[in-house]
Structure formats: C-alpha cells, structure tokens
C-alpha cells in the first residue's frame with residue numbers, strides 16, 4: 001500500500017480536506033431556530049414564565065399595513081383559560097431596555113414587592129386606559145381573554161389579526177431589535193394603579209392554568225396573496241434570517257462532494273481516505289437533518305426539534321472524527337509507518353472517546369441549562385468555553401505527536417509533507433477560537449450574518 005507516490009496524494013487529500021473543512025465548519029456555527037410558534041400552558045403558581053426572544057427587522061420608512069411593503073413585526077394569538085380569573089394577569093412584550101430591569105426584579109421573595117418593582121419603570125411609559133391614558137407604548141395585555149372574544153385591551157378589531165384574540169404590531173424604525181415575550185402573575189389594581197401579585201390561593205383551590213397559542217413573525221400574517229409571504233424571512237428571527245439559504249448552499253456542496261469522495265475511496269483504498277469519507281458522510285447527514293428542520297421551520301415556525309438535535313450531534317461526530325484523522329496522521333500513520341502500535345491505539349482511544357462524550361454532554365448542557373435570555377452565543381457560555389479548552393488541549397497534543405513523528409523521520413519528502421500537513425491542520429484547530437473571539441465582540445443581532 002505504501003508507495004513513493006503516496007505522500008503526494010495524501011498531502012493533496014489532507015490539505016484539500018482541511019481547507020474544505022474550514023469553509024464548511026461553519027455548519028455547526030449556524031444557529032438552530034427555536035420555535036416562533038409557541039403553544040403551552042402557564043400555571044400561575046409559577047409566577048413568571050419567559051416565552052421567547054425574537055429579533056424583529058427594521059421597519060421600512062414607507063411601510064404600510066396590509067400591503068406588500070408591510071415590514072412590521074407581528075405577535076398575535078390566543079390566550080384563554082377554562083377558569084374565570086378574579087382579576088387578569090399580564091402578558092408583556094418588551095424591548096431589551098425595558099425588559100432587563102423588569103426581568104431582574106422577578107425574583108424578589110415577596111411577590112407583591114416583585115410585581116411593584118417589575119412594573120415601576122414600565123408604568124411611566126406603558127399605555128393603560130385607567131392609569132396612564134396618554135402614554136404611547138403598547139406593551140401589555142391583560143390575560144386570559146374570554147374564549148371566542150378579543151382580549152379586553154384590543155379596542156379596534158381592525159388591528160387584530162383575524163382568527164386571533166390579540167395582536168402586537170412591532171415597529172422599529174431605526175434598527176432591528178430583539179423583543180422579549182413573557183407572562184407574569186401580576187395585576188394592576190385599576191383604582192389605585194398599584195401592581196400586585198395574583199395570589200391564586202385567595203380565589204381558587206388549585207393554581208389555574210392559562211393556555212397560550214402565540215405566533216411571532218417578521219412581515220404581514222394576513223397573507224391573502226402569496227407575494228406577502230417570503231418563506232426565507234417570515235418565521236425567522238432577524239438574526240437567523242439567512243440560515244435556510246446557508247443550509248441549502250452547504251447541501252448542494254456536499255451533494256457534489258460526497259459522491260466524488262465515495263468514488264475516490266473505491267479507487268484508492270487508503271485508510272485515511274476511508275476515514276475522511278466517514279467524516280464527510282456524517283457531516284452530510286447532519287446538513288440534511290438541519291436542512292429538513294429549517295425547511296419545516298420556514299413553513300410553520302416550529303420545525304422539528306428532534307431533527308435539529310440529531311443534526312447537531314452528527315455534526316459533532318463528524319468534527320471529532322476529522323480530529324481523529326488528524327491525530328492519526330500526526331502519529332505518522334500512513335505517512336511514515338503503516339501500523340500503529342496497540343499501546344498507541346489505546347492511548348488515542350482513551351483520549352478521543354471521552355473527548356467525543358464531553359463534546360456531546362456539553363452540547364446538551366448548553367441546550368438545556370444556559371439562560372436563553374442573555375445575549376450569548378455558544379462560545380460565551382461555560383460549556384462553550386470548555387469545548388474550546390478541550391479542543392486547544394487536543395491541539396497541543398497533536399503538535400507534540402507531530403513533533404515526535406518528525407524527529408524520527410529522515411526522508412525530506414515526508415518531512416515536507418508533515419510540515420504542510422501540520423500547518424494546515426493548525427489553521428483548522430485555531431479557527432474556532434478565532435470565531436469565538438470575533439463573536440464575543442459582535443452584536444448578537446448581526447453575529448451570524450457577519451460570521452458567514
């Protein structure tokens with residue numbers, strides 16, 4: 001199997017692969033859309049429920065409702081309960097500035113005090129027929145609404161999206177912005193204008209439940225004609241509006257590459273080529289899954305969470321198997337020697353398998369535990385930094401192995417290959433920390449658009 005030509009070919013394969021991987025490594029960097037069509041139940045003993053953070057696009061100057069140039073954002077839906085509430089609780093749709101303080105005060109031990117603090121600043125700017133009739137901001141709705149009727153705060157039927165009980169129209173004339181949707185068990189006493197905790201124990205034997213069905217979209221939801229509907233933008237939060245196109249591009253590239261690679265591996269039964277094919281096929285599967293999720297998401301605003309998670313996990317396996325190839329090559333496998341000793345194999349597996357496991361665990365931790373409200377992306381969280389740390393450790397090990405291999409190699413041709421190989425692999429190892437550092441410094445609204 002080892003011939004004089006092999007280093008040339010292998011070099012070509014590895015350099016090409018590393019370059020391609022840096023290009024396509026971006027797949028894992030793309031955000032996976034979380035549902036913008038929310039359904040669920042809020043039990044008031046929970047006190048506070050954060051529902052969603054959504055980026056609304058900048059509204060065009062001459063935007064008009066119900067025209068093709070309607071670039072407003074819409075939040076609409078139904079909120080009902082099978083129980084009659086003595087006083088209604090509150091649905092709040094806030095921009096970041098108003099949200100931060102409101103959110104920070106939710107944990108006060110005394111719920112009445114929490115309610116008062118949460119709404120202290122908001123009270124000055126938010127419209128309320130009884131308490132603040134001259135204010136402009138339309139941020140709150142009293143919920144639940146009576147089944148089959150509009151919510152009490154909706155006084156003009158034309159403003160409400162047909163088939164729903166309430167509608168917020170979001171207009172951001174200057175910049176795109178994130179808006180935060182939440183529910184809280186607080187009510188305003190309309191005679192004193194004070195905020196209080198809705199203590200269900202005073203009125204109900206059991207905590208009453210509120211059912212919600214809320215949709216957030218960029219663009220007009222009254223789609224009488226198809227031209228209203230831009231599937232690439234409509235259901236997507238502003239920061240994720242180009243993900244579908246990106247996945248389509250990746251899909252096409254892989255669709256060309258995978259058959260080529262499979263053809264190549266049949267001609268050249270080189271172990272490196274084989275492993276690389278495995279890694280490539282894994283990534284292709286990942287792209288297919290993520291693309292399917294994103295297409296479904298574009299149609300209904302929900303997508304398929306299971307597909308998205310599987311796609312991400314395939315992506316992790318693909319990257320880690322590529323790392324295994326690099327480590328094997330650094331050991332000199334298929335370059336300076338055909339076989340690797342059993343002890344080397346064991347050492348490699350003892351490090352590599354836990355590395356894969358840690359990667360997956362950190363991914364799960366990141367999905368479940370990390371506070372989705374803060375403007376963080378993957379690399380500004382603990383799990384993200386740990387992934388980076390592991391990867392950097394692997395890189396050091398890789399360099400050390402490579403150095404050892406080169407020390408005992410005297411053929412200048414092979415040394416030359418190892419040098420090129422080391423350089424291109426280093427770039428692959430290092431690009432992720434660089435992406436992370438850039439990401440930290442870019443506004444989350446623009447992060448993915450700039451990085452891709």
Ligand SMILES: *[C@@H]1O[C@H](CO)[C@@H](O)[C@H](O)[C@H]1NC(C)=O
Nearest residue numbers: 081082083084085086146147
């Ligand atoms: C809630 O109030 C409405 C009218 O105010 C009444 O028709 C309905 O029976 C009440 N529902 C319950 C569960 O008490």
Ligand SMILES: *[C@@H]1O[C@H](CO)[C@@H](O)[C@H](O)[C@H]1NC(C)=O
Nearest residue numbers: 078148149150163164165213
């Ligand atoms: C929402 O409520 C309206 C009536 O107010 C009803 O026609 C519509 O079917 C409801 N939609 C959902 C999804 O429950």
Ligand SMILES: *[C@@H]1O[C@H](CO)[C@@H](O)[C@H](O)[C@H]1NC(C)=O
Nearest residue numbers: 086087188189190191192196
């Ligand atoms: C609102 O405040 C008034 C005056 O303090 C009180 O009589 C009334 O019971 C309060 N209403 C509610 C729903 O707490």
